[in-house]
Amino acid sequence: MVTTAIENSVKEGLMNIEVIPEIEIEEPKERQHGDLAINTAMVMAKQAKMPPKKIAEIIVSKMDPSNTFIERIEIAGPGFINFFLKDKFLEETLKLVYERGKDYGRVNIGNGKKVQVEFVSANPTGPMHMGNARGGALGDALASVLDYAGYDVTREFYINDAGNQIEKFGYSLEARYLQLLGIPAEVPEGGYHGEDIIDRAREFLEIYGDKYKDVPSEERRKALIEYGLKKNLEKIKEDLALYGIEYDVWFSEQSLYDSGEVYKVIEELKQKGYTYEKDGALWFKMTLFGAEKDDVLVRSNGFPTYLASDIAYHKNKFITRGFDWVINVWGADHHGHVAPMKGAMQALGIDPDRLDVVLMQLVKLIEGGQVVKMSKRTGRMVTLRDLIDEVGKDAARFFFNLRSADSPIDFDLDLAKEQSNENPVFYVQYAHARICSIIRQLEEEGVKIDNIDEVDLSLLKEEEEKELIKKLAYFPEEITIAAKTLAPHRITRYVLDVASLFHSFYNSHRVKGVEEDLMKARFVLILAVKTVIKNALNILKITAPERM
RNA sequence: GCGCCUGUAGCUCAGUUGGAUAGAGCAACGGCCUUCUAAGCCGUGUGUCGGGAGUUCGAAUCUCUCCAGGCGCACCA
Numbered sequence: 001m002v003t004t005a006i007e008n009s010v011k012e013g014l015m016n017i018e019v020i021p022e023i024e025i026e027e028p029k030e031r032q033h034g035d036l037a038i039n040t041a042m043v044m045a046k047q048a049k050m051p052p053k054k055i056a057e058i059i060v061s062k063m064d065p066s067n068t069f070i071e072r073i074e075i076a077g078p079g080f081i082n083f084f085l086k087d088k089f090l091e092e093t094l095k096l097v098y099e100r101g102k103d104y105g106r107v108n109i110g111n112g113k114k115v116q117v118e119f120v121s122a123n124p125t126g127p128m129h130m131g132n133a134r135g136g137a138l139g140d141a142l143a144s145v146l147d148y149a150g151y152d153v154t155r156e157f158y159i160n161d162a163g164n165q166i167e168k169f170g171y172s173l174e175a176r177y178l179q180l181l182g183i184p185a186e187v188p189e190g191g192y193h194g195e196d197i198i199d200r201a202r203e204f205l206e207i208y209g210d211k212y213k214d215v216p217s218e219e220r221r222k223a224l225i226e227y228g229l230k231k232n233l234e235k236i237k238e239d240l241a242l243y244g245i246e247y248d249v250w251f252s253e254q255s256l257y258d259s260g261e262v263y264k265v266i267e268e269l270k271q272k273g274y275t276y277e278k279d280g281a282l283w284f285k286m287t288l289f290g291a292e293k294d295d296v297l298v299r300s301n302g303f304p305t306y307l308a309s310d311i312a313y314h315k316n317k318f319i320t321r322g323f324d325w326v327i328n329v330w331g332a333d334h335h336g337h338v339a340p341m342k343g344a345m346q347a348l349g350i351d352p353d354r355l356d357v358v359l360m361q362l363v364k365l366i367e368g369g370q371v372v373k374m375s376k377r378t379g380r381m382v383t384l385r386d387l388i389d390e391v392g393k394d395a396a397r398f399f400f401n402l403r404s405a406d407s408p409i410d411f412d413l414d415l416a417k418e419q420s421n422e423n424p425v426f427y428v429q430y431a432h433a434r435i436c437s438i439i440r441q442l443e444e445e446g447v448k449i450d451n452i453d454e455v456d457l458s459l460l461k462e463e464e465e466k467e468l469i470k471k472l473a474y475f476p477e478e479i480t481i482a483a484k485t486l487a488p489h490r491i492t493r494y495v496l497d498v499a500s501l502f503h504s505f506y507n508s509h510r511v512k513g514v515e516e517d518l519m520k521a522r523f524v525l526i527l528a529v530k531t532v533i534k535n536a537l538n539i540l541k542i543t544a545p546e547r548m
Numbered sequence: 549g550c551g552c553c554u555g556u557a558g559c560u561c562a563g564u565u566g567g568a569u570a571g572a573g574c575a576a577c578g579g580c581c582u583u584c585u586a587a588g589c590c591g592u593g594u595g596u597c598g599g600g601a602g603u604u605c606g607a608a609u610c611u612c613u614c615c616a617g618g619c620g621c622a623c624c625a
Binding site for chain 1: 550551552553554564574585619623
C-alpha cells in the first residue's frame with residue numbers, strides 16, 4: 001500500500017524518486033507511536049531532496065486504508081508514519097491462533113529448502129561437557145526454529161571416530177586395561193586421563209578377561225577402541241535423548257574413509273591444481289581463497305588430516321546428499337576453521353554462502369569462585385549428565401537459550417543448583433499451568449467453545465487484553481527474525497514476554513465469574529495464550545506442564 | 549604480532565538489517581490473597597551503552613583508533 005502511494009506520488013510529479021526503498025515495518029516501543037511504523041519517508045529524504053515530514057505527508061495523502069485493519073495514520077517525530085490498527089485486527093488474531101493451533105507461528109520463508117543443522121558432534125572419546133550442553137540447546141532450538149520457518153530440517157551428529165584422537169583413546173584404554181591386569185603401563189602424554197576411561201577398561205576386562213593380555217598391542221587397542229566407541233556412543237545418545245534431542249542422522253567420519261570419499265576429494269583438489277607438495281606433505285592452497293596461510297591435507301606419514309576428512313564430509317553434505325543449506329554449530333575455539341572450510345567449498349565449486357557456521361562462545365565453569373579448566377584430557381569436568389541430574393533439562397535448556405551465541409557464559413554449577421527454582425523457565429511454565437487450571441475448571445462447569453464465530457471477541461477491550469493479543473500476533477514475525485538471524489534465543493525472550501503479559505492480565509481481570517459472553521471471549525484469549533506458550537516451549541523442547 | 553568474539557543498571561543479560569524518552573530478570577524497599585495456582589501482580593531507581601574521533605536528519609548499533617577480557621593462529625580435532 002505504501003509502495004503504491006509512493007508510485008502514485010511520483011507519477012503525479014509530487015516527488016522525484018528513482019528507487020523506492022524497501023519498506024521496513026517495525027513495532028514501536030511506545031504505544032503512543034501506534035502499532036506499526038515505517039521510517040520510509042526519512043530514508044527517502046536524501047533521494048527526494050525534500051524534508052522527511054513533507055514526504056510523509058504526501059505518502060499519507062495517497063494512502064487509502066478503508067479496506068484494511070488500519071484505523072488511522074499519523075505522522076510523528078522527524079517523519080515516522082505510524083499506523084494504528086483497528087480492534088478488529090485483534091479479533092482476527094485470536095481466530096487465527098484458534099484455528100491454526102499447534103501450527104500457529106509457522107511461516108514459510110524456507111519454502112521447503114533442505115537445510116542441515118549439525119551440532120554437538122562431541123568426541124566419542126568421553127562424556128559430554130558443558131560446551132556440548134550449550135551447543136545442544138542452541139543447535140536443537142535453531143533446528144526447530146528453521147522447521148517452524150518452513151525449512152526441511154535435518155539434525156545431524158558427526159561422529160569423530162577416526163584420526164589422531166582415536167589413537168590416543170586407544171592408547172589410554174590400553175594403559176588402563178594393562179594396569180587393571182597388574183601390568184605397569186602409563187597413559188601417554190596428551191592421552192585421556194578421565195575416570196570414564198578406567199570405567200571402559202574395567203567393563204572391557206569383565207567381558208573379555210585377560211584375552212587381550214598377550215596379543216600384539218595393535219590388536220589389543222583395536223578391540224578396546226571398538227568397545228569403547230560403541231559404549232561411549234550409546235551413552236551420548238542416551239544423555240542427549242534425556243536432554244530432549246533426537247537426531248535424524250548420526251554420521252561417521254570413518255565411513256568417509258571406508259567409502260574412499262576422503263581420498264577422492266583430495267584427488268579432486270589435486271586435479272584442480274589447488275595443492276602442492278612440501279616437506280613430504282600435501283598442502284592445500286588456501287591462500288587462493290583468501291586464507292592467511294595454506295594448510296596440510298595429507299601428512300608426511302601418509303595420513304590425511306581432519307581438514308581433508310572435513311572437506312570430504314561437507315562435499316558429502318552438499319553434493320552427495322544435496323542439502324541446499326548447511327549450518328554448523330561450533331564452539332568459538334574452532335573459529336579459525338571457518339575460513340578454510342568456506343575456501344574449500346569454493347574450490348569444489350560450491351557457493352560458500354550455502355555454508356553457515358554459528359560460533360558460540362565458550363562456557364566457563366566456576367567452582368568455589370574459581371575457574372575450572374574443563375578438559376577431557378585432564379579428566380576434570382562437569383558432564384551434560386550432571387547438569388540434567390542436578391539442574392534439570394528444562395531449566396538448563398532455557399538457561400542456555402536465554403543468551404545469544406555470542407555471549408560468553410560463566411557457569412557456576414553450585415549457584416545453578418541453588419537458583420534453579422529462580423530460573424525464569426518456571427515463570428513461563430507457571431503461566432501455562434495457571435491457564436490449564438482455569439480451563440479445567442471452566443470445562444468442569446460445562447463451559448466450552450463450540451463455534452468461535454459465535455463468541456463476541458470485541459468484548460476484549462481492556463489494555464491488558466489488547467497488549468497480550470498484540471504480542472500473540474507478533475509470534476510469526478518473531479519466528480521469522482529468529483530464523484533469519486539464526487538466533488533461537490529470541491524465542492526464549494519472546495515467550496517470557498508472553499508469560500509476563502499473561503500474569504498481568506490474570507491479576508487484573510478474571511475469566512471465571514464474569515458475565516457469560518465476556519467469559520467466553522476471555523476463554524478464547526487464554527486458549528490462544530496457552531497455544532502460543534506451548535508452541536514456543538515446544539521449539540525449545542521444554543515441557544509445558546498442566547499443573548505445578 | 550595477526551584474526552574472531554565480547555564490554556549496556558549493583559549482578560546476569562536483551563536490544564529485531566541505524567530510529568522516537570536504552571529495556572528485562574535478579575538483588576533492595578513498600579503494597580496486593582474470604583473469588584480462576586502469591587512459583588504471581590502493582591509501585592519505587594540507578595546508566596559517561598569501555599574511552600575517544602568520524603559517517604548523517606538520527607549511532608548502543610556502521611567506520612577508525614585506543615583500553616580491558618575470552619578464544620584461535622600444529623603435518624591435533
